[in-house]
Amino acid sequence: MSVYDTNSESDTGFADFVKGGGVGLANPAVSKSRRRLLDLINRLHSTGAQVDIDLPQIAVTGSQSAGKSSLIESISGITLPRATGTCTRCPTECRLASSTETWKSIISLRFIKDANGQLLGTARNEQFGEVIHDKAEVEERIRRAQRAILNPNRRSTDFLEGEDEDLPENLLSFSTNCVSVQITGPGVADLSFCDLPGLIASVGSTGNEGDIKLVKTLVESYISKPSCLILLTVACETDFENQGAHHLAKMHDPEGKRTIGVLTKPDRIPPGDEAGWLNFIRNEREPLENNWYCVKQPSSSDIKNGITWAEARTKENEFFAMTTPWAEVDPMYQRYLRTSNLVERLSNILSDLISKRLPDIQVELEHAMEGALDQLAKLPKEPSKNPLHEISALLAAFSMDVSKHVEGKPDEEGILQSIRPAQEMFKRDIRGTVPQFRPFERSVAGDQVLFAAPSFLSNEEDDKAGYDGGGEAFHDCICVDEVHTRTLHARTRELPGHYPFVVQTSYILTFTEKWHTPAKILCRSVYGVLTELINRLITEHFGSFGQQLLEQRVRVCVQEHLKKQLEQTEARIEWLVKLEALPYTLNTHYLSDYTEKFLAYYKGARSKQEHGALTSALESSHSTVSEILSGLNTVGISGVQGEDLAKLLPADRMEASLRIMADVRAYFQVAYKRFADNVPLAIDYDLVRGVDRGLLATLSERLGIYGSNGKDICEELTQESPQVAGRREELMKKLERLQSASEELMGTS
Template identity: 60%
Template sequence: MPNLDTSVSASEFESAMDISPPRSGSVECVEDGVGLSNPQLSHGRRQMLDLVNRLHSTGVQVDIDLPQIAVIGSQSAGKSSLIESISGITLPRAAGTCTRCPTECRLSRSEEAWKCIVLLRFITDNKGQPLGQARNEIFGTTIFNKAEVEDRIKRAQRAILNPNKPRKTFLEGDDEDVHDSELSFSNNSVTLQISGPDVADLSFCDLPGLIASVSSSRGNSSDISLVEGLVTSYIKKPSCIILLTVACETDFENQGAHRLAKQYDPEGKRTIGVLTKPDRIPVGEEANWLPFIRNEKEPLENNWYCVKQPSSNDIKQKITWSDARQREDEYFSMTAPWSDLDTMYQKYLRTSNLVERLSSILSDLISKRLPQIQDELEKTIFKAREALSALPKAPSSDPLNEIATLLHVFISDVFQHVEGVSDEDGLLQVIRPAQETFRRHVRSTAPKFHPFERKHGSSKKLTRPKFLANEEEHSEIESEPEDEDYQSDCWSGLSGARVLKKRKRAETDLIFIDDVYDRAHRARTRELPGNYPFVVQETFIAAIIKEWRYPAVVLCKTVHTLILEHCKMLVTKHFAFFGQGTLEQRVKAIVQKHVNECLQRAEERIDWLLKLEDRPFSLNIHYLTDYKYKFLAHYKGLRKKDQKAELMESIESYRPSTSQNTFSRAKTVEPQETGIAKVLSGLAEMGLPGIKPEDISKLLPADRMEHAVVIMADVRAYFQVAYKRFADNVPLAIDYELVRGIERDLLQTLYGRLGINGLEGQRICKELAQENPHIADRREDLQKKLERLQIASSELMHIGA
């Protein structure tokens, strides 16, 4: 027998059902319709049954709740016999055997000759883990002789219970003892696709019998919960009709199937009770079962039924279904107490009555559920499409072109962020605070000149230069050494984070005038008296410039860190959902290396700028001269105010007398001039009119520290010119080499280091485009789900066609 062990789809099921029987050989015929194949059923009912059967064929029952009949009961409760009566086929009935995996029957009425296709339906893998998509495999060739079905089912069940063995072993091998199976039970199922003129349009499932204990030689304790969980997965669905079989030969209380049915159908609205094996009731106990038929005990909305099926011995004797139904009718007509029941209860006896009622309930349920099924289908289709669209784009058939497109879009985005985006979290926006911190730090390196001698200078209180208020922010007006406390920018590591801390000024920060004077005298060589070498100013300037390296390097490192974080964010944005993440990781590594190279160039540029500042220089003569005279006046004024306090106070407080009118001058005597007024008047009499009060201080003797004051003014003025120049040039250099530098040549760098332009470009792109298996599986599951949902929806659209 050839092995057709292959996976098939729902559409292939339909094609397989069109196989024609061989020209030679016999086809077993049944003289009367069996079960729901009874031709007397109404056309409308048959149409409903045909529709739900087609829906089951699509596999959509895993997504929505479809009407179905599930036969449950304890082991050896007669379930299989009941299935035989409905389907017209013989199930494995060897002594000591029982159903150990679900057997699904998908019946379809056809004008063609009778045929059966056996399939294995796997919902778990060999390790028992759930599959994302159920797998159907054809098991053997199409059967055209009903006598072959029992053996094929037995072999199929053994194949299900031995998932690690080749299917061919069970198709072609000798019959083996069922006790040698790898599994004692399985929730994978055997599916029978049966069609013919005497077959009903129906789907139902024979489930493994519930067990209370397992033997030490076969099975384990987990089998109990496994079987119960399997049965529960069917009967918990609201559209499942529970066909509850109870064997009369065993006490009702000892059969757990009823407990489970009542748990999921407590009101008994979708449960049909079936009493089996009435001929095995112990003598004298027959009356104990009559209350069930009268629906007095454990009442059900659809009542209890009683059937009598052929025994194992009858099956061996090749009894026909017609004979079986005749013997059943004779039994209930001639055997007490069944024959003594009122006429109104006789309709609950015999298989034909059960099948008729079962058919009616199922077709009514289908009619009621159709609008709901349509609604559920549409909602489920919408959710499936939504979930599918949320997944990353499926891999392209041209990965080289797709990756090239991704790279170009990424570069365009990088360029846009480098140029600036209107977003508070934009690259330029997050860099700006670090630039401001750098400027403040450089600004804080201004020399702290103190125009007083060290021995008593630290006690002197100085005023801030008012002329700096026009150029600096209010919070950054220079604090001269007189201030006891001052604000300084303290940097945390290389992050660029600035914390303003108030600290006590150390006396070593102050540069007293006598220190400047002593240094100037020590530096003199061949200069004429009163002249000092420029090296003094250079020494002070060099000490200041030396302090600029640290904040410049910190700014560079900070911008580098911010750019790396921003670039990683952009890489994730553009490449996170491509392939298995390999492209994202490689692009990140390449971009990081590229940014590091930009950092190196920026640091070299900073070194170059610092070297430029090695020699004091400026062509901004006007600005430099202006500040020199301002600081010179400021320092001299502080010294004069300290040395000639009374005179300076008089000069500052002097206010010329206002002119008086002629009438007042005629009648009053002017007071005698004193103080500053007298001095100005005397100078005017000497022929020096127009002298201002503040000019009087110029008449004082020269300050011996005059040269030191000039040096201080020179250095302080040059700092104003140099620090502003440096505070601009460093951020500009970093912007050019590091910020704008990341976009420069980045595309060529990515192409080159990814290797996608070389001879191996196609292969590399194909490897990079390989999708994450989890996402690929998810997409495949959703696509299959959407396909079967759409097929099912299409089936519903053809109702009545």
């Protein structure tokens, strides 16, 4: 059984009683199976697993001078260190075991945390001094062991010998590390307990106010656990309402299911107040599931007079058997009086709790280990012992990933899929610069701005917006008479009917000059999409590595690399735009074909405008055509077909201008398709694919990992962030504790 005492009182200890040969309440009826359960729980506590899982235990709580130290000493047969006020400043665990061998005690230091207050893996148990065979030496050894616990920065052996004044001042006020006292011998009870720092109500003028909260937190870390049985010690000499330990216990066990009450010092009840305390024994006041008990320990004068353990137990029996009102308590409540009854009840309750909890403890251990492993798996990969190799591997993996993306991935969020909308917009913008020629004079073209789009383009363009016959504003259209005027102004020494090529060139420049902006917009759009992708890949590959220093440096290097590729790409686009300022093509067949088609298109539209009546008559009246052909035959003109009649119309004075319009419009068809392909190709080659070319070599060179200082640079880059390193260490220590506890359980299965 584990008894955890949360207070050290100021009354005198049982030194003389212990020296006189008194021992604990040995219970020979305790079964071997119960002893094995108790030993198992003690071993689990030795691993430190109580930090992670809920282990069965008993915590004794009480206000100062509540008599619980006397109770513990009566049970254990040893004397605890005493002083005025609170003297217990770290847990002191005692493990008692009955044995036929000579009485002995081994005192050890158990460190659950290191000198910096960080949890260790498996708790470290360190024997403090030689084996003790004289009970009178235990108190002093425990006191020195507590001093060693409070000074974790010094060797524990420094506190084994020497006078008190030679020992250093305590570094800590309190500690969660504990002193473990193992006692075996004839007649020793099979149980354990732990004396914890007592709850502090005030610290006085020389105390530290922070200690009040520290002690309260330490006590609550025990009694707040569901498998902790709370042994609440209350002194009958003080008003019940004034004893703060009860309020703390009730806060964590409001229904009283795991609290066992103990009334001490019943001989100091003021006359006339006995009935009020009997209501606790009858479980009528502050009822508890496991009831209230009452014990009577020897007085200070009895101990000084050398009372023996047997005499103390006899006097306790006489007190409850002969003192009113305890002697008059109904027989059914007599079992809640005397120390022996309390110890037996505690032993039964704890044994039952251990038996019920063991299967759950195994499951909880497995779940806790799985949880710790899952959390470890979510942490960034632990730094390698070879930082250069690790960084090289990371850079290579990043470079390969970039290469896969720029080559194209069958994913709607791929780089090629992401830039396609911008490419389509660029193509529409270039097509939108088509010259809007109108084969009509400006004076009559107002009613002819909208006319049928060329049918021969229907299979080529999927978007007719802005094209011939489209809805361009009237002032943006170029009328045939305006073309004619420009040709006349451009003539120098040409023969009549001939015009310089500068006219076509000037019109070609009106649309090629507009191509620079859409091309630059496309380049910047692709750069933005590419930058977003690269930054995401940098975060994926390096974001959780080290202290993000590698990520930051890679990001800077890649940004510089991207900007260099952007500058190169924009220079290429400038070059392509300049090329288009000089009209040229070897695709003469394509150009000639479109020139003839556009010339016929413009002539047809103009003919309908100027000779609409004749054309309509010829198209609508077959008899009219026959009459004209018959008349021509009469005057000796034969062989003329109906479709030849239009040729008899007078020559159009705008013939040359229409030809220039057809030349320019046909060249646009050739040039825009060429430019709409070349710019995206250049961007793809110089920017998208360009970011991959030499990326790995660039990163390696700029990071300097293969230089003379490469080793130092790699070590700096691989340093893990303190947060991640701390979390990894914490989880590894937790796994170590849980695995140790699991091995203890498996070893007893």
